Amino acid sequence: MYKVALVDDHTLLSEAIAGLVRQFDNFEVVYIGLNGKEFVDYLNSDQAVKPDIVLMDVNMPVMGGVETTTHLSKHHPDIKVLALSIEEEESVVLQMIRAGAKGYLLKDTRKAILEQALNEVLTHGFYYTNTVEKLVKRNEAAHEDEVTLKERELEFIKHACTEMTYKEIAELMFLSPKTIEGYRESVFQKLGLKNRTGLVIYAIKNKIFVP
Structure with a gap:
């Protein structure tokens, strides 16, 4: 039991x-x-x-x-x-x-x-389930074996799984907010994601980020 x-x-x-x-x-x-x-x-x-x-x-x-x-x-x-x-x-x-x-x-x-x-x-x-389940399904719908994430994109994903704002991530990575916005859009597009919650779920499932 x-x-x-x-x-x-x-x-x-x-x-x-x-x-x-x-x-x-x-x-x-x-x-x-x-x-x-x-x-x-x-x-x-x-x-x-x-x-x-x-x-x-x-x-x-x-x-x-x-x-x-x-x-x-x-x-x-x-x-x-x-x-x-x-x-x-x-x-x-x-x-x-x-x-x-x-x-x-x-x-x-x-x-x-x-x-x-x-x-x-x-x-x-x-x-x-509910809203979160839909995010997971979108993640699974993406062809993960065809996705190639660059080293800096992986670094961005790890930081995005924390409480930091995008502006704080930009400062930590010594990049401009505009460049970080570009990383965000690139990662979302590659992984078929719509928001940050979906990104965190993807990162945890694929062991990019460990809580």
Whole structure:
């Protein structure tokens, strides 16, 4: 049985989600917590049963999803994080992926999709749906074996996966903002991407950037 933890400050919702997960084959819920700090403290306790995967809310008091996922990526890399949130903003999705989340679901996701996502994250290492899934499909549609990225383009991609603005990247690479804009357009065109979120997903999947 795969062990699942839920971290969400909405108690009724997390209990409802736990009820769904318990209906899935090969899954059991071993922990429900209100925020990231509670979960981290639990993992450090003698009574902890370490989960294989954690369903993580993004906006929580005390310690939110991004901070908690970053902590888990560093201290418990074997625990996979699947974000479960009401947030659809590209910047929020991007932050969670950068932090190390292996997937991003919205809370109105259907039961079957949730079960599929849990299985995909555990067996294949990642799962994206809704807006993020469309970005991934565009990535996969690009013929990666035909794409040749120059050394400076790879350097740009790595920097673009951080919190830096394009202007800050230009300064770091000793290039003009216009040149960086050219790198961005060139990389987006080569990889068939539309935005920075898609670029981060591509970089993580192809091990150009490691969260």
